Amino acid sequence: MLFAVLLPLLFAILVPMLSKWKHKIHTGIFVFFIPFLIFLYFIRFVGNDFTPVRQVYNWIPSLGINFDFYLDGLSLLFVLLISGIGSLVVFYSIYYLHVSERLGSFYVYLLMFMTAMLGVVLSDNLFVLYTFWELTSISSFLLIGYWHYRERSRYGAQKSMLITVFGGLSMLGGFILLTVITGTTSIQEMITQTDLILSSDYLPLIMGLILLGAFTKSAQFPFHIWLPDAMEAPTPVSAYLHSATMVKAGIFLVARFSPIFATYEWFFIIVSIVGIATLCWASYMAVRQTDLKGILAFSTISQLGMIMAMLGFGTKAAIFAAIFHILNHATFKGSLFMVAGIIDHETGTRDIRRLGGLLTVMPITATLAVFGTFSMAGIPLPFLNGFYSKEMFFEATLHLNEVVNPIANVIIPLIPYLAVFGSIFTFVYSMYFFFGVFTGPKQFDKLKIKPHEAPIGMLVSPIILVVGVVFIGLFPNSVNGTFLIHAAEAVNNAVEIKDIHFWHGWIPPLFMSLAVVGIGALLYLTREKWSNVYHVLPGKMSMNKVYDGLVKNVDTFSTRLTNTYMTGSLKTYMSIILGTIIFVTFIVMISTNGFNMEFNNLAEVTWIELAVVVIIIIAALATMFTTSKLGAILITGVVGYGVATLFVIYRAPDLALTQLVIETVSVALFLLCFYHLPKLEKRKESTGSKLNNMIISIGFGALMTLIAISAHSTEWFDPISDYFIETAYKLGGGHNVVNVILVDMRGLDTLFEIAVLGIAALAIFSLIKLRKDKEAE
């Protein structure tokens, strides 16, 4: 199974080589066999007596991260959709993409995506699932931005990337929490520990984070906004990723985790409300679109909302209907996208206002579109699979599990009405799609290309999908036993086995369907009259505006925030650094009770020390207030000599020697460069700035003084200097303890101080000598 999952990725390595011959043989022909082989591999698992298969391949066993593939009914359904529709899409793309396009890149991305998607649905390991999940985001990003020279493509790619990766990262958070709580990384093992998860304090957080991942990926309200913009991708990509597979990854995730969360009442509330809201909003918005793919994008969103809502209901009938609709939606939506691609390809436009009257010109395409759109609308005809799942959906809305929660009690009675409301608009846009394109006045003069029927190769894939629509419509029970029951079992253990019939008698769902058709037809015929309603809602309200504003504001806000502290002035940085040190150290010292003042073991102060210290203090103060440059450096020299005197007094002759030399050399160096320095002027500073400087410098001085006093007052252990004094001659062979320490006991420090000096010397030399401007020569 590992090989089946990784096969597309491995084959992708060969694709760039194959694409060199693209003018002789279309690269897609080689690629076509890959998903087809995978489809053949997985189709042999199908059967009425299917049992789940598990295969584990070690990857990082120490972290519990392994390729842990678990093929149950749900995975099998998705795997067959991915590989089956994948084959059809690749076949379709052979005719859709011209050889002048960058075919190599296209198929590499597509195969990458295929592996990622197979990995998502087969992984039982959370982190492997997450890895493949992000790979779908990345490959989807690449595919949406395939025509990267178009501004809208780049915008759409970036938008989908930001939104889905945001969700993906949230999901990772949820996964980590789950792993921490259950101590396992396997989803199936987590399902056995459902009680533990449900009793956890973090349950709302876990569920929220995972649902965020699912909602963003499956384009649920309000994260649906990336999907319409993803329509900038080539049509085969839209058909594959944005109708059949990737957008169902979120659905898959919710279905995967519903055995864990199903009994949690907030799961029902959130998923149902979001699903129903998505269904209504997107179907309402789809009617407004003028781009064929725009209509299909919103239609996808709304159908996904419907599936999501059914998963949220969590009743056995609803889960069954959701699974059924996943299959149905993949068939008719895939075919519709391909139809839209054909229309685009053969007429040169996807704008529904410029299309019309194509029925006689493109009869085969029109026939395909009839099945697709009517199935999508859920029209009660016995050969359309959309009707069955829609009827089941209506039935599910009427028989919801009772949940004792004030919010749930409010929404449960509303759900059937909302479902009907969303379905009415579904009907309207489906009719609009079909009749707007294929009937009405012919306006071919507005088209760039003279429309004609598509080549037969292009029609094969949609024909196969439409045959699927009709086949499921005519013989719904053939997929029931083989797919649906096993898939529903994986979601909801004890599934009721029921036969799907076209005719159930005069039951409420049928009346709901009839109402949808009736009111929908009425609304479709009068749509010119009520289209003003879109000026009221959404009007100015749009999630796109929120997104754009968010992206722009985050950008401007962070620029502004950075500009407040990255001023380019060293003075500001210095005050920030020192201020932080003062603030943090004071807090630490006070909170740990670190200040310690003891004055009982101090040495006596002698006159001479006092005199030198007074001189140093006066000189230091004078340095701050002097206006003469030379004066300042000479007075600093006094401070340095004063320190040398202190070394003398405190019996450190070596230090005194060094200090004197260094002080003199520094003064000389200052004098050397003073000639070249600009005149020191008294800078005009505001009193606030002066006050700030004063507070910081006094604070820092006070802090250091307090720390020094505290350090002196605190003695945790004896100093080790006795050892040096005792052993300097015995071990080091020298009477000068300081020098023995420097070169013998701690010679390594000295070595690197020598290195520092060497580096400094070399640096100065190169600074002076190496100049790019000739002027310096």
Add this chain to the structure above:
Amino acid sequence: MTETIYKATEAILDGTVFICFIAISISLLLLLYRMIAGPTSPDRAVALDTIGINLMGLAALVAIYLVTPNLNDVILLIAILAFLGTVAIAKYLEKGVIIDRDMD
């Protein structure tokens, strides 16, 4: 007897050193005044030079006070450095540079 003389000598020495300490400190403070007050840079340069000389004295006194020969190097070094420093400052004040470029 010799011990009494020795003690007396030591007392005289200590007293002298103490007095000298005070004298040098006062002199340093006065030099510091000159150093800060200026008014011209040569004033300061001379003050710094004299501070160096005074520091030599101070170091010598400390050496006597601490009864150690280890500070003799310091005294000599101060002498050399004070000389070098003063020459450098003087040259700077005179020419604006300390090390002349080659006059080719």
